[in-house]
Amino acid sequence: MAKKKTVRTIPQTRTPMPERPAQVRAKNFSEVATGYRPEDALREAERCLQCADEPCVRGCPVGVDIPGFIRRIEERDLRGAYDTLTDTNLLPAVCGRVCPQENQCEGVCTVGDSLEPVAIGRLERYVGDIAIREGWVNVPYVEPVRYRVGIVGSGPAGMACAADMAKAGCEVTVYEAFHQPGGVLRYGIPDFRLPNEVIDAEIENLKKLGVRFECNTLVGRLFTIEQMITTLGFDAVFIGVGAGYPTMLNIPGDSLNGVLSANELLTRCNLMRARDFPAFDTPLPAGRRVAVVGAGNTAMDAMRVSLRLGSEKVYCIYRRSRTEAPARVEEVHHAEEEGVEFHWLTAPVAVLDDGQGNVRGLRCVRMTLGEPDKSGRRRPIVVPDSEFDFECDVVVYAIGTNANPIMGQTSGMKLNEWGYIATNESLATSLAGVFAGGDIVTGAATVIQAMGAGRRAAKSMKQYLGLRDAADTSAGGTLFGIELAEHGFTRVRAA
Numbered sequence: 001m002a003k004k005k006t007v008r009t010i011p012q013t014r015t016p017m018p019e020r021p022a023q024v025r026a027k028n029f030s031e032v033a034t035g036y037r038p039e040d041a042l043r044e045a046e047r048c049l050q051c052a053d054e055p056c057v058r059g060c061p062v063g064v065d066i067p068g069f070i071r072r073i074e075e076r077d078l079r080g081a082y083d084t085l086t087d088t089n090l091l092p093a094v095c096g097r098v099c100p101q102e103n104q105c106e107g108v109c110t111v112g113d114s115l116e117p118v119a120i121g122r123l124e125r126y127v128g129d130i131a132i133r134e135g136w137v138n139v140p141y142v143e144p145v146r147y148r149v150g151i152v153g154s155g156p157a158g159m160a161c162a163a164d165m166a167k168a169g170c171e172v173t174v175y176e177a178f179h180q181p182g183g184v185l186r187y188g189i190p191d192f193r194l195p196n197e198v199i200d201a202e203i204e205n206l207k208k209l210g211v212r213f214e215c216n217t218l219v220g221r222l223f224t225i226e227q228m229i230t231t232l233g234f235d236a237v238f239i240g241v242g243a244g245y246p247t248m249l250n251i252p253g254d255s256l257n258g259v260l261s262a263n264e265l266l267t268r269c270n271l272m273r274a275r276d277f278p279a280f281d282t283p284l285p286a287g288r289r290v291a292v293v294g295a296g297n298t299a300m301d302a303m304r305v306s307l308r309l310g311s312e313k314v315y316c317i318y319r320r321s322r323t324e325a326p327a328r329v330e331e332v333h334h335a336e337e338e339g340v341e342f343h344w345l346t347a348p349v350a351v352l353d354d355g356q357g358n359v360r361g362l363r364c365v366r367m368t369l370g371e372p373d374k375s376g377r378r379r380p381i382v383v384p385d386s387e388f389d390f391e392c393d394v395v396v397y398a399i400g401t402n403a404n405p406i407m408g409q410t411s412g413m414k415l416n417e418w419g420y421i422a423t424n425e426s427l428a429t430s431l432a433g434v435f436a437g438g439d440i441v442t443g444a445a446t447v448i449q450a451m452g453a454g455r456r457a458a459k460s461m462k463q464y465l466g467l468r469d470a471a472d473t474s475a476g477g478t479l480f481g482i483e484l485a486e487h488g489f490t491r492v493r494a495a
Protein backbone atom coordinates (compact mmCIF):
# COMPACT_ATOMS: atom_id res chain seq x y z
CA MET A 1 0.00 0.00 0.00
CA ALA A 2 1.25 3.52 -0.83
CA LYS A 3 2.66 5.37 2.17
CA LYS A 4 0.39 8.12 3.49
CA LYS A 5 1.60 11.54 2.43
CA THR A 6 2.21 14.28 4.97
CA VAL A 7 3.18 17.93 4.64
CA ARG A 8 6.77 16.87 5.35
CA THR A 9 6.97 14.21 2.63
CA ILE A 10 5.53 16.19 -0.29
CA PRO A 11 7.56 18.58 -2.50
CA GLN A 12 7.95 21.64 -0.29
CA THR A 13 7.67 24.35 -2.92
CA ARG A 14 4.90 25.06 -5.39
CA THR A 15 5.87 24.14 -8.95
CA PRO A 16 6.38 27.45 -10.79
CA MET A 17 4.33 28.25 -13.87
CA PRO A 18 6.54 28.78 -16.94
CA GLU A 19 6.04 32.36 -18.20
CA ARG A 20 7.28 34.54 -21.04
CA PRO A 21 9.78 37.23 -19.90
CA ALA A 22 8.01 40.47 -18.92
CA GLN A 23 9.92 42.72 -21.37
CA VAL A 24 9.10 40.46 -24.33
CA ARG A 25 5.46 39.70 -23.50
CA ALA A 26 4.54 43.34 -22.72
CA LYS A 27 4.93 44.09 -26.43
CA ASN A 28 2.59 41.45 -27.84
CA PHE A 29 -0.66 39.60 -27.15
CA SER A 30 0.80 36.08 -26.81
CA GLU A 31 -0.20 34.23 -23.67
CA VAL A 32 1.88 35.17 -20.63
CA ALA A 33 1.78 31.84 -18.77
CA THR A 34 2.70 28.97 -21.06
CA GLY A 35 1.30 26.14 -18.92
CA TYR A 36 2.68 23.17 -16.99
CA ARG A 37 4.69 20.50 -18.73
CA PRO A 38 3.87 16.87 -17.82
CA GLU A 39 6.73 16.73 -15.29
CA ASP A 40 5.50 19.96 -13.64
CA ALA A 41 1.95 18.62 -13.36
CA LEU A 42 3.08 15.31 -11.88
CA ARG A 43 5.25 17.04 -9.30
CA GLU A 44 2.49 19.46 -8.31
CA ALA A 45 -0.14 16.69 -8.15
CA GLU A 46 2.16 14.89 -5.72
CA ARG A 47 1.75 17.81 -3.31
CA CYS A 48 -1.96 17.08 -2.80
CA LEU A 49 -2.56 15.28 0.51
CA GLN A 50 -5.92 13.83 -0.58
CA CYS A 51 -7.51 15.24 2.59
CA ALA A 52 -10.51 13.26 3.78
CA ASP A 53 -12.43 16.41 4.72
CA GLU A 54 -11.79 18.05 1.30
CA PRO A 55 -11.77 21.74 2.31
CA CYS A 56 -10.83 22.70 -1.27
CA VAL A 57 -14.05 21.19 -2.62
CA ARG A 58 -16.06 23.32 -0.21
CA GLY A 59 -13.99 26.34 -1.28
CA CYS A 60 -14.93 25.84 -4.94
CA PRO A 61 -18.17 27.64 -5.93
CA VAL A 62 -19.24 24.66 -8.06
CA GLY A 63 -17.81 21.90 -5.82
CA VAL A 64 -15.31 20.36 -8.28
CA ASP A 65 -13.95 17.01 -6.97
CA ILE A 66 -10.46 18.50 -6.63
CA PRO A 67 -8.65 15.64 -4.86
CA GLY A 68 -10.32 13.26 -7.34
CA PHE A 69 -9.01 14.97 -10.46
CA ILE A 70 -5.56 15.51 -8.93
CA ARG A 71 -5.35 11.84 -7.93
CA ARG A 72 -6.03 10.88 -11.54
CA ILE A 73 -3.22 13.16 -12.73
CA GLU A 74 -0.90 11.39 -10.30
CA GLU A 75 -2.10 8.06 -11.67
CA ARG A 76 -1.35 9.43 -15.18
CA ASP A 77 -5.02 8.93 -16.06
CA LEU A 78 -5.50 12.31 -17.75
CA ARG A 79 -8.74 11.37 -19.48
CA GLY A 80 -10.09 10.32 -16.08
CA ALA A 81 -8.96 13.65 -14.62
CA TYR A 82 -10.80 15.48 -17.43
CA ASP A 83 -13.98 13.44 -16.87
CA THR A 84 -13.87 14.17 -13.13
CA LEU A 85 -13.39 17.89 -13.74
CA THR A 86 -16.12 18.18 -16.34
CA ASP A 87 -18.64 16.40 -14.10
CA THR A 88 -19.05 19.81 -12.46
CA ASN A 89 -17.01 22.34 -14.45
CA LEU A 90 -17.86 22.88 -18.09
CA LEU A 91 -14.83 25.11 -18.76
CA PRO A 92 -11.66 23.76 -17.07
CA ALA A 93 -9.23 25.42 -19.52
CA VAL A 94 -10.95 28.77 -18.88
CA CYS A 95 -11.38 28.48 -15.10
CA GLY A 96 -7.84 27.12 -14.66
CA ARG A 97 -6.65 30.41 -16.19
CA VAL A 98 -8.94 33.06 -14.74
CA CYS A 99 -10.55 31.88 -11.47
CA PRO A 100 -9.41 33.73 -8.33
CA GLN A 101 -8.21 30.46 -6.78
CA GLU A 102 -6.38 32.24 -3.97
CA ASN A 103 -9.78 33.26 -2.53
CA GLN A 104 -11.45 29.94 -3.31
CA CYS A 105 -10.07 26.38 -3.36
CA GLU A 106 -6.40 27.31 -2.89
CA GLY A 107 -7.29 29.75 -0.12
CA VAL A 108 -8.48 26.87 2.08
CA CYS A 109 -6.09 24.12 0.91
CA THR A 110 -4.62 22.27 3.91
CA VAL A 111 -1.11 22.40 2.47
CA GLY A 112 -1.42 26.20 2.57
CA ASP A 113 -1.47 26.09 6.40
CA SER A 114 2.26 25.34 6.43
CA LEU A 115 3.53 25.69 2.83
CA GLU A 116 2.26 27.30 -0.37
CA PRO A 117 -1.10 25.71 -1.29
CA VAL A 118 -1.39 23.13 -4.06
CA ALA A 119 -1.58 24.95 -7.43
CA ILE A 120 -5.09 23.65 -8.17
CA GLY A 121 -5.81 26.18 -10.93
CA ARG A 122 -2.61 25.38 -12.81
CA LEU A 123 -3.41 21.66 -12.67
CA GLU A 124 -6.95 22.32 -13.87
CA ARG A 125 -5.63 24.32 -16.81
CA TYR A 126 -3.14 21.54 -17.59
CA VAL A 127 -5.93 18.99 -17.92
CA GLY A 128 -8.23 21.42 -19.80
CA ASP A 129 -5.48 22.21 -22.34
CA ILE A 130 -4.70 18.55 -22.96
CA ALA A 131 -8.41 17.91 -23.56
CA ILE A 132 -8.46 20.68 -26.19
CA ARG A 133 -5.30 19.36 -27.84
CA GLU A 134 -6.59 15.80 -27.88
CA GLY A 135 -10.12 16.80 -28.92
CA TRP A 136 -11.68 15.17 -25.86
CA VAL A 137 -15.26 16.09 -25.25
CA ASN A 138 -17.97 14.37 -23.29
CA VAL A 139 -20.85 14.30 -25.75
CA PRO A 140 -23.47 12.04 -24.24
CA TYR A 141 -26.14 10.22 -26.17
CA VAL A 142 -29.17 12.43 -25.71
CA GLU A 143 -32.72 11.44 -26.42
CA PRO A 144 -34.48 14.58 -27.67
CA VAL A 145 -37.45 15.95 -25.77
CA ARG A 146 -40.00 18.27 -27.30
CA TYR A 147 -38.91 21.41 -25.48
CA ARG A 148 -37.23 24.46 -26.96
CA VAL A 149 -35.06 26.62 -24.73
CA GLY A 150 -33.87 30.14 -25.56
CA ILE A 151 -30.75 31.55 -23.90
CA VAL A 152 -29.99 35.27 -23.99
CA GLY A 153 -26.27 36.02 -23.70
CA SER A 154 -23.36 33.70 -24.48
CA GLY A 155 -21.08 34.37 -21.48
CA PRO A 156 -20.20 31.66 -18.95
CA ALA A 157 -23.70 31.73 -17.40
CA GLY A 158 -25.45 31.26 -20.75
CA MET A 159 -22.92 28.64 -21.90
CA ALA A 160 -23.35 26.54 -18.76
CA CYS A 161 -27.14 26.71 -18.90
CA ALA A 162 -27.10 25.88 -22.62
CA ALA A 163 -24.90 22.81 -22.06
CA ASP A 164 -27.10 21.38 -19.32
CA MET A 165 -30.33 21.97 -21.21
CA ALA A 166 -28.89 20.43 -24.39
CA LYS A 167 -27.80 17.38 -22.37
CA ALA A 168 -31.38 17.15 -21.08
CA GLY A 169 -32.52 16.74 -24.68
CA CYS A 170 -33.88 20.24 -25.34
CA GLU A 171 -33.39 22.18 -28.55
CA VAL A 172 -31.26 25.11 -27.39
CA THR A 173 -30.69 28.44 -29.17
CA VAL A 174 -28.32 31.04 -27.73
CA TYR A 175 -28.86 34.67 -28.78
CA GLU A 176 -25.82 36.94 -28.56
CA ALA A 177 -25.73 40.69 -29.24
CA PHE A 178 -22.10 40.72 -30.43
CA HIS A 179 -20.86 39.06 -33.61
CA GLN A 180 -18.95 36.39 -31.68
CA PRO A 181 -20.03 34.31 -28.67
CA GLY A 182 -18.23 34.05 -25.31
CA GLY A 183 -19.28 37.14 -23.31
CA VAL A 184 -16.55 38.75 -21.22
CA LEU A 185 -14.30 35.79 -21.95
CA ARG A 186 -14.21 37.02 -25.55
CA TYR A 187 -14.65 40.78 -25.42
CA GLY A 188 -13.14 41.60 -22.02
CA ILE A 189 -10.34 39.25 -20.98
CA PRO A 190 -7.42 39.75 -23.40
CA ASP A 191 -5.68 37.00 -25.37
CA PHE A 192 -2.52 37.16 -23.29
CA ARG A 193 -4.58 35.83 -20.34
CA LEU A 194 -7.14 33.73 -22.17
CA PRO A 195 -6.41 32.98 -25.83
CA ASN A 196 -9.32 33.01 -28.27
CA GLU A 197 -8.55 29.42 -29.29
CA VAL A 198 -9.55 28.23 -25.81
CA ILE A 199 -12.92 29.99 -26.06
CA ASP A 200 -13.42 28.71 -29.62
CA ALA A 201 -12.80 25.15 -28.43
CA GLU A 202 -15.39 25.49 -25.64
CA ILE A 203 -17.97 26.97 -28.04
CA GLU A 204 -17.30 24.11 -30.48
CA ASN A 205 -17.98 21.62 -27.68
CA LEU A 206 -21.35 23.28 -27.10
CA LYS A 207 -22.13 23.06 -30.80
CA LYS A 208 -21.32 19.35 -30.66
CA LEU A 209 -24.03 19.06 -28.03
CA GLY A 210 -26.43 20.57 -30.58
CA VAL A 211 -26.50 24.14 -29.19
CA ARG A 212 -27.20 26.76 -31.88
CA PHE A 213 -25.70 30.25 -31.67
CA GLU A 214 -27.45 33.25 -33.22
CA CYS A 215 -25.04 36.20 -33.03
CA ASN A 216 -25.73 39.86 -33.90
CA THR A 217 -29.07 39.49 -32.09
CA LEU A 218 -29.85 42.15 -29.51
CA VAL A 219 -32.72 40.78 -27.48
CA GLY A 220 -34.99 43.56 -26.27
CA ARG A 221 -34.66 45.37 -29.59
CA LEU A 222 -35.26 42.65 -32.20
CA PHE A 223 -37.78 40.88 -29.94
CA THR A 224 -38.59 40.95 -26.25
CA ILE A 225 -38.28 38.29 -23.59
CA GLU A 226 -42.09 37.96 -23.51
CA GLN A 227 -42.10 37.47 -27.31
CA MET A 228 -39.58 34.64 -26.96
CA ILE A 229 -42.29 32.72 -25.10
CA THR A 230 -45.43 33.98 -26.86
CA THR A 231 -44.27 34.40 -30.47
CA LEU A 232 -41.02 32.49 -30.91
CA GLY A 233 -42.44 29.52 -29.02
CA PHE A 234 -39.70 28.84 -26.47
CA ASP A 235 -40.86 26.72 -23.55
CA ALA A 236 -38.32 28.31 -21.21
CA VAL A 237 -35.83 31.16 -21.38
CA PHE A 238 -32.59 31.87 -19.51
CA ILE A 239 -31.21 35.40 -19.31
CA GLY A 240 -27.46 35.70 -18.82
CA VAL A 241 -26.74 39.11 -20.28
CA GLY A 242 -24.03 40.10 -17.79
CA ALA A 243 -23.50 43.57 -16.37
CA GLY A 244 -21.48 45.38 -18.99
CA TYR A 245 -22.86 48.90 -18.56
CA PRO A 246 -19.87 51.06 -17.56
CA THR A 247 -19.78 53.32 -14.51
CA MET A 248 -18.25 56.77 -15.00
CA LEU A 249 -16.77 58.80 -12.16
CA ASN A 250 -19.01 61.84 -12.67
CA ILE A 251 -16.19 64.30 -12.10
CA PRO A 252 -15.44 67.43 -14.16
CA GLY A 253 -13.87 66.48 -17.51
CA ASP A 254 -15.61 63.07 -17.80
CA SER A 255 -16.70 63.80 -21.36
CA LEU A 256 -13.36 65.04 -22.76
CA ASN A 257 -11.83 63.28 -25.77
CA GLY A 258 -9.57 60.59 -24.42
CA VAL A 259 -11.78 59.49 -21.50
CA LEU A 260 -13.21 56.00 -21.99
CA SER A 261 -14.43 53.05 -19.99
CA ALA A 262 -12.30 49.94 -19.64
CA ASN A 263 -15.02 47.86 -21.28
CA GLU A 264 -14.94 50.12 -24.33
CA LEU A 265 -11.15 49.97 -24.55
CA LEU A 266 -11.10 46.19 -24.14
CA THR A 267 -14.00 45.50 -26.51
CA ARG A 268 -12.46 47.69 -29.18
CA CYS A 269 -9.07 46.05 -28.77
CA ASN A 270 -10.09 42.40 -28.30
CA LEU A 271 -13.36 41.83 -30.11
CA MET A 272 -13.21 44.65 -32.68
CA ARG A 273 -9.46 44.11 -33.27
CA ALA A 274 -8.39 47.77 -32.87
CA ARG A 275 -4.99 46.35 -32.02
CA ASP A 276 -4.69 45.39 -35.71
CA PHE A 277 -5.69 48.86 -36.97
CA PRO A 278 -5.70 49.75 -39.91
CA ALA A 279 -6.11 46.13 -41.09
CA PHE A 280 -9.27 46.20 -38.95
CA ASP A 281 -11.24 49.41 -39.14
CA THR A 282 -11.65 50.10 -35.39
CA PRO A 283 -9.85 53.17 -34.05
CA LEU A 284 -8.69 53.71 -30.44
CA PRO A 285 -7.39 56.97 -28.94
CA ALA A 286 -3.60 56.59 -29.01
CA GLY A 287 -2.39 57.29 -25.48
CA ARG A 288 1.26 58.07 -24.80
CA ARG A 289 0.52 58.28 -21.07
CA VAL A 290 -2.54 56.35 -19.92
CA ALA A 291 -4.08 56.60 -16.46
CA VAL A 292 -6.39 53.73 -15.51
CA VAL A 293 -8.66 54.34 -12.51
CA GLY A 294 -9.40 51.18 -10.46
CA ALA A 295 -7.50 48.07 -9.39
CA GLY A 296 -9.72 45.12 -10.26
CA ASN A 297 -9.12 42.50 -12.96
CA THR A 298 -10.66 44.83 -15.53
CA ALA A 299 -8.24 47.62 -14.60
CA MET A 300 -5.24 45.24 -14.83
CA ASP A 301 -6.42 44.09 -18.28
CA ALA A 302 -6.90 47.68 -19.48
CA MET A 303 -3.41 48.66 -18.30
CA ARG A 304 -1.67 45.66 -19.78
CA VAL A 305 -3.52 46.11 -23.08
CA SER A 306 -2.45 49.78 -23.16
CA LEU A 307 1.19 48.75 -22.76
CA ARG A 308 0.83 46.31 -25.62
CA LEU A 309 -0.79 48.99 -27.79
CA GLY A 310 2.40 51.02 -27.41
CA SER A 311 1.74 53.47 -24.54
CA GLU A 312 4.97 54.76 -23.01
CA LYS A 313 3.64 55.14 -19.48
CA VAL A 314 0.69 53.40 -17.86
CA TYR A 315 -0.47 54.41 -14.39
CA CYS A 316 -2.85 52.66 -12.02
CA ILE A 317 -4.80 55.10 -9.86
CA TYR A 318 -6.52 53.47 -6.88
CA ARG A 319 -8.02 55.10 -3.81
CA ARG A 320 -7.23 52.23 -1.43
CA SER A 321 -3.97 50.33 -0.89
CA ARG A 322 -2.57 47.26 -2.60
CA THR A 323 -4.04 45.00 0.12
CA GLU A 324 -7.59 46.04 -0.82
CA ALA A 325 -7.08 45.79 -4.61
CA PRO A 326 -9.80 43.45 -5.90
CA ALA A 327 -7.71 42.01 -8.78
CA ARG A 328 -6.20 38.54 -8.60
CA VAL A 329 -2.79 38.72 -6.92
CA GLU A 330 -1.17 37.21 -10.01
CA GLU A 331 -2.62 39.94 -12.27
CA VAL A 332 -1.22 42.76 -10.09
CA HIS A 333 2.14 41.00 -10.03
CA HIS A 334 2.17 40.56 -13.82
CA ALA A 335 1.14 44.19 -14.41
CA GLU A 336 3.92 45.37 -12.12
CA GLU A 337 6.50 43.17 -13.85
CA GLU A 338 5.45 44.56 -17.22
CA GLY A 339 6.05 48.14 -16.11
CA VAL A 340 2.71 49.54 -14.88
CA GLU A 341 3.27 52.32 -12.32
CA PHE A 342 0.96 51.96 -9.31
CA HIS A 343 -0.33 54.99 -7.43
CA TRP A 344 -2.05 53.55 -4.38
CA LEU A 345 -4.14 55.74 -2.04
CA THR A 346 -4.81 58.22 -4.84
CA ALA A 347 -8.22 59.37 -6.11
CA PRO A 348 -9.00 61.51 -9.17
CA VAL A 349 -11.13 64.63 -8.66
CA ALA A 350 -11.07 66.09 -12.20
CA VAL A 351 -9.90 65.28 -15.71
CA LEU A 352 -7.99 68.27 -17.11
CA ASP A 353 -8.70 69.87 -20.50
CA ASP A 354 -5.93 70.88 -22.94
CA GLY A 355 -8.14 73.76 -24.11
CA GLN A 356 -9.25 71.88 -27.24
CA GLY A 357 -11.50 69.32 -25.61
CA ASN A 358 -8.78 66.67 -25.11
CA VAL A 359 -7.38 65.19 -21.92
CA ARG A 360 -4.12 66.77 -20.72
CA GLY A 361 -3.97 65.31 -17.24
CA LEU A 362 -5.66 64.15 -14.08
CA ARG A 363 -6.13 66.12 -10.86
CA CYS A 364 -5.90 63.80 -7.86
CA VAL A 365 -5.95 63.83 -4.07
CA ARG A 366 -4.08 61.61 -1.64
CA MET A 367 -6.12 59.24 0.52
CA THR A 368 -5.69 57.48 3.82
CA LEU A 369 -7.60 54.46 5.14
CA GLY A 370 -10.15 54.68 7.96
CA GLU A 371 -12.46 52.14 9.59
CA PRO A 372 -13.84 49.23 7.50
CA ASP A 373 -17.03 50.07 5.54
CA LYS A 374 -20.00 47.80 4.71
CA SER A 375 -17.87 45.80 2.25
CA GLY A 376 -15.43 45.00 5.08
CA ARG A 377 -12.67 46.98 3.37
CA ARG A 378 -11.12 50.02 5.06
CA ARG A 379 -12.84 53.24 3.98
CA PRO A 380 -10.68 55.67 1.97
CA ILE A 381 -10.56 59.22 3.41
CA VAL A 382 -9.23 62.31 1.62
CA VAL A 383 -6.02 63.82 3.04
CA PRO A 384 -6.70 67.58 3.35
CA ASP A 385 -4.79 69.92 0.98
CA SER A 386 -3.23 67.02 -0.90
CA GLU A 387 -4.37 67.94 -4.43
CA PHE A 388 -1.84 67.45 -7.23
CA ASP A 389 -1.89 67.16 -11.05
CA PHE A 390 -0.15 64.74 -13.30
CA GLU A 391 0.14 64.50 -17.03
CA CYS A 392 -1.66 61.95 -19.17
CA ASP A 393 -3.51 61.97 -22.48
CA VAL A 394 -5.92 59.05 -21.99
CA VAL A 395 -7.99 58.26 -18.90
CA VAL A 396 -9.66 54.86 -18.56
CA TYR A 397 -12.34 54.20 -15.95
CA ALA A 398 -12.34 50.66 -14.56
CA ILE A 399 -14.42 51.33 -11.48
CA GLY A 400 -17.15 48.74 -11.95
CA THR A 401 -20.16 48.13 -14.15
CA ASN A 402 -23.94 48.05 -13.87
CA ALA A 403 -26.83 46.22 -15.47
CA ASN A 404 -27.62 47.31 -19.01
CA PRO A 405 -31.15 48.82 -18.69
CA ILE A 406 -32.40 47.22 -21.92
CA MET A 407 -33.97 44.16 -20.26
CA GLY A 408 -35.88 46.25 -17.72
CA GLN A 409 -36.96 48.79 -20.33
CA THR A 410 -38.35 46.24 -22.77
CA SER A 411 -39.93 43.60 -20.55
CA GLY A 412 -42.29 43.51 -17.59
CA MET A 413 -39.82 41.50 -15.53
CA LYS A 414 -39.23 42.63 -11.94
CA LEU A 415 -35.86 44.22 -11.22
CA ASN A 416 -34.27 44.80 -7.84
CA GLU A 417 -33.46 48.23 -6.42
CA TRP A 418 -30.11 48.37 -8.24
CA GLY A 419 -31.62 47.51 -11.64
CA TYR A 420 -30.47 43.86 -11.73
CA ILE A 421 -33.00 41.12 -12.54
CA ALA A 422 -34.83 39.94 -9.41
CA THR A 423 -34.98 36.16 -8.98
CA ASN A 424 -35.98 33.73 -6.25
CA GLU A 425 -33.54 31.13 -4.88
CA SER A 426 -34.28 28.87 -7.90
CA LEU A 427 -33.21 31.75 -10.18
CA ALA A 428 -36.77 32.05 -11.51
CA THR A 429 -37.73 35.61 -12.50
CA SER A 430 -41.17 37.16 -12.08
CA LEU A 431 -42.12 35.89 -15.59
CA ALA A 432 -43.29 32.25 -15.77
CA GLY A 433 -40.71 30.07 -17.52
CA VAL A 434 -38.03 32.77 -17.50
CA PHE A 435 -34.88 32.27 -15.42
CA ALA A 436 -31.81 34.47 -14.99
CA GLY A 437 -28.31 34.17 -13.56
CA GLY A 438 -24.73 35.41 -13.62
CA ASP A 439 -23.70 39.07 -13.38
CA ILE A 440 -27.17 40.32 -14.42
CA VAL A 441 -28.53 38.96 -11.13
CA THR A 442 -25.58 39.30 -8.73
CA GLY A 443 -23.76 42.29 -10.21
CA ALA A 444 -20.18 41.89 -11.45
CA ALA A 445 -18.76 38.65 -10.01
CA THR A 446 -16.58 35.86 -11.40
CA VAL A 447 -16.56 33.37 -14.27
CA ILE A 448 -17.07 30.36 -12.02
CA GLN A 449 -19.93 32.01 -10.14
CA ALA A 450 -21.66 32.85 -13.42
CA MET A 451 -21.17 29.29 -14.62
CA GLY A 452 -22.53 27.91 -11.35
CA ALA A 453 -25.58 30.16 -11.71
CA GLY A 454 -26.17 28.93 -15.27
CA ARG A 455 -26.15 25.36 -14.00
CA ARG A 456 -28.46 26.13 -11.07
CA ALA A 457 -30.90 27.85 -13.41
CA ALA A 458 -30.78 24.84 -15.74
CA LYS A 459 -31.70 22.58 -12.83
CA SER A 460 -34.70 24.78 -12.00
CA MET A 461 -35.66 24.98 -15.66
CA LYS A 462 -35.66 21.20 -15.91
CA GLN A 463 -37.93 20.98 -12.89
CA TYR A 464 -40.22 23.58 -14.44
CA LEU A 465 -40.39 21.57 -17.67
CA GLY A 466 -40.78 18.27 -15.81
CA LEU A 467 -37.46 16.91 -17.07
CA ARG A 468 -35.45 14.55 -14.99
CA ASP A 469 -31.70 14.18 -15.19
CA ALA A 470 -30.02 10.82 -15.06
CA ALA A 471 -28.22 12.29 -12.04
CA ASP A 472 -31.51 12.96 -10.24
CA THR A 473 -32.17 9.24 -10.06
CA SER A 474 -28.92 8.45 -8.26
CA ALA A 475 -30.72 7.77 -4.98
CA GLY A 476 -32.34 4.77 -6.69
CA GLY A 477 -35.78 3.36 -5.74
CA THR A 478 -38.92 2.84 -7.80
CA LEU A 479 -41.87 4.95 -8.82
CA PHE A 480 -45.13 3.24 -9.89
CA GLY A 481 -43.12 0.02 -10.01
CA ILE A 482 -40.59 1.42 -12.48
CA GLU A 483 -36.90 1.74 -11.57
CA LEU A 484 -36.19 5.47 -11.21
CA ALA A 485 -33.09 5.15 -13.37
CA GLU A 486 -35.31 3.85 -16.16
CA HIS A 487 -38.00 6.45 -15.56
CA GLY A 488 -36.01 9.47 -16.75
CA PHE A 489 -37.62 11.54 -19.41
CA THR A 490 -34.14 11.68 -20.90
CA ARG A 491 -31.85 8.72 -21.14
CA VAL A 492 -28.22 9.67 -21.32
CA ARG A 493 -25.62 7.13 -22.35
CA ALA A 494 -21.91 8.06 -22.51
CA ALA A 495 -20.78 7.80 -26.14
Ligand SMILES: Cc1cc2nc3c(=O)[nH]c(=O)nc-3n(C[C@H](O)[C@H](O)[C@H](O)COP(=O)(O)OP(=O)(O)OC[C@H]3O[C@@H](n4cnc5c(N)ncnc54)[C@H](O)[C@@H]3O)c2cc1C
Nearest residue numbers: 153155156157177183184188219242438439445446447450
Ligand atom coordinates in the same frame (compact mmCIF):
# COMPACT_ATOMS: atom_id res chain seq x y z
C1 LIG B 1 -12.16 42.82 -18.29
C2 LIG B 1 -12.71 41.80 -17.34
C3 LIG B 1 -11.84 40.90 -16.76
C4 LIG B 1 -12.33 39.92 -15.89
N1 LIG B 1 -11.46 39.02 -15.35
C5 LIG B 1 -11.94 38.00 -14.59
C6 LIG B 1 -11.06 37.01 -14.08
O1 LIG B 1 -9.85 37.05 -14.27
N2 LIG B 1 -11.61 35.99 -13.36
C7 LIG B 1 -12.95 35.91 -13.13
O2 LIG B 1 -13.39 34.92 -12.53
N3 LIG B 1 -13.79 36.86 -13.58
C8 LIG B 1 -13.33 37.91 -14.30
N4 LIG B 1 -14.19 38.86 -14.76
C9 LIG B 1 -15.61 38.75 -14.43
C10 LIG B 1 -16.29 37.69 -15.28
O3 LIG B 1 -15.81 37.73 -16.60
C11 LIG B 1 -17.81 37.87 -15.25
O4 LIG B 1 -18.22 37.79 -13.90
C12 LIG B 1 -18.52 36.79 -16.07
O5 LIG B 1 -18.08 36.80 -17.41
C13 LIG B 1 -20.03 37.00 -16.04
O6 LIG B 1 -20.62 36.06 -16.89
P1 LIG B 1 -22.08 36.27 -17.49
O7 LIG B 1 -22.34 35.06 -18.33
O8 LIG B 1 -23.03 36.60 -16.40
O9 LIG B 1 -22.00 37.57 -18.40
P2 LIG B 1 -21.01 38.03 -19.57
O10 LIG B 1 -19.74 37.29 -19.60
O11 LIG B 1 -20.98 39.50 -19.45
O12 LIG B 1 -21.82 37.65 -20.89
C14 LIG B 1 -23.03 38.27 -21.22
C15 LIG B 1 -23.24 38.21 -22.72
O13 LIG B 1 -24.57 38.65 -23.00
C16 LIG B 1 -24.56 39.47 -24.16
N5 LIG B 1 -25.73 40.35 -24.11
C17 LIG B 1 -25.92 41.42 -23.30
N6 LIG B 1 -27.13 41.96 -23.54
C18 LIG B 1 -27.70 41.23 -24.53
C19 LIG B 1 -28.94 41.29 -25.21
N7 LIG B 1 -29.84 42.23 -24.92
N8 LIG B 1 -29.19 40.39 -26.18
C20 LIG B 1 -28.28 39.42 -26.48
N9 LIG B 1 -27.09 39.31 -25.85
C21 LIG B 1 -26.81 40.19 -24.89
C22 LIG B 1 -23.24 40.22 -24.03
O14 LIG B 1 -22.83 40.73 -25.30
C23 LIG B 1 -22.32 39.14 -23.50
O15 LIG B 1 -21.71 38.42 -24.55
C24 LIG B 1 -13.72 39.87 -15.60
C25 LIG B 1 -14.59 40.81 -16.15
C26 LIG B 1 -14.09 41.77 -17.01
C27 LIG B 1 -15.05 42.78 -17.61
Ligand code: SF4
Nearest residue numbers: 048049051056109110
Ligand atom coordinates in the same frame (compact mmCIF):
# COMPACT_ATOMS: atom_id res chain seq x y z
S1 SF4 C 1 -7.14 20.77 0.50
FE1 SF4 C 1 -5.28 20.87 -0.80
S2 SF4 C 1 -4.14 19.07 -0.16
FE2 SF4 C 1 -6.21 18.75 0.62
S3 SF4 C 1 -7.29 17.59 -0.99
FE3 SF4 C 1 -7.62 19.74 -1.44
S4 SF4 C 1 -5.98 20.31 -2.88
FE4 SF4 C 1 -5.37 18.39 -1.91
